[in-house]
Amino acid sequence: MASSAHQAGAANPGLVLRRPHRYDFTVWLFTRGGERGFREKILDLAKLKPGERVLDVGCGTGTLAIAASKRVGAEVHGLDASVEMLARAESKARRDRAKVAFTEGAAQTLPYADGQFDVVLATLMLHHLPRKDRELCAREMRRVLAPGGRLLVVDFAIAAQGQKGVLAHFHRHGHVKPEALTELLSNAGFSIAESGPVGVSDLHFVLATPS
Ligand SMILES: C[S@@+](CC[C@H](N)C(=O)[O-])C[C@H]1O[C@@H](n2cnc3c(N)ncnc32)[C@H](O)[C@@H]1O
DSSP states (O other): OOSSEEEOOTTSOSEEEOOHHHHHHHHHHHTTTOHHHHHHHHHHHTTOOTTOOEEEETOTTSHHHHHHHHHHTSOEEEEESOHHHHHHHHHHHHHHTOOEEEEEOOTTSOOSOTTOEEEEEEESOGGGSOHHHHHHHHHHHHHHEEEEEEEEEEEESSOOTTOOSHHHHHOOOOOOOHHHHHHHHHHTTEEEEEEEEOSSTTEEEEEEEEO
């Protein structure tokens, strides 16, 4: 979602969000107050299991990474290019006593070792990157996944343009066509395991494994 964004500099192309409270309010509107159920649904799609090593790329204000840490019962990593979003993520994790290591960084050059994670999550974030940077990000997510690991991508299948109402006022997002997502991940060295609608708005998911 690109509710309060500006373009980052050349070192970090992407739509980096700077207004975390506004973002959380937008998600609250988008999920009609049901964000917890929405996040749990995403973790179900990722088939997250206790003990798995998890990275959330473009973690925003950290809600998904926090929920993931509770499910795996271990420390989860969350990365975002926005210090403002990460500051709110850290305060939410402290409040929830969740074990999440938040890092400021770019999705195109992940600061993690090869094969460090069992599961990588990227929700509502790929549409924030220009196409070339999506390719870099997809290759990086492939690199940091362990053999047999899983990548879950969730994104809007249709752009928000033309929508009306309160949500539209706060919420103008881009999209990644499902077929473009499949092609992007295949080209980055993934096999598509599952894909389809999330069941919330026009969100689409792809679960992929390193090929
Ligand atoms: C719409 S938010 C999604 C946040 C979270 N994944 C969620 O599901 O709510 C997209 C996030 O991607 C971050 N972002 C944009 N470009 C980025 C980049 N190049 N590297 C890392 N994060 C980036 C933004 O700052 C923002 O927090």
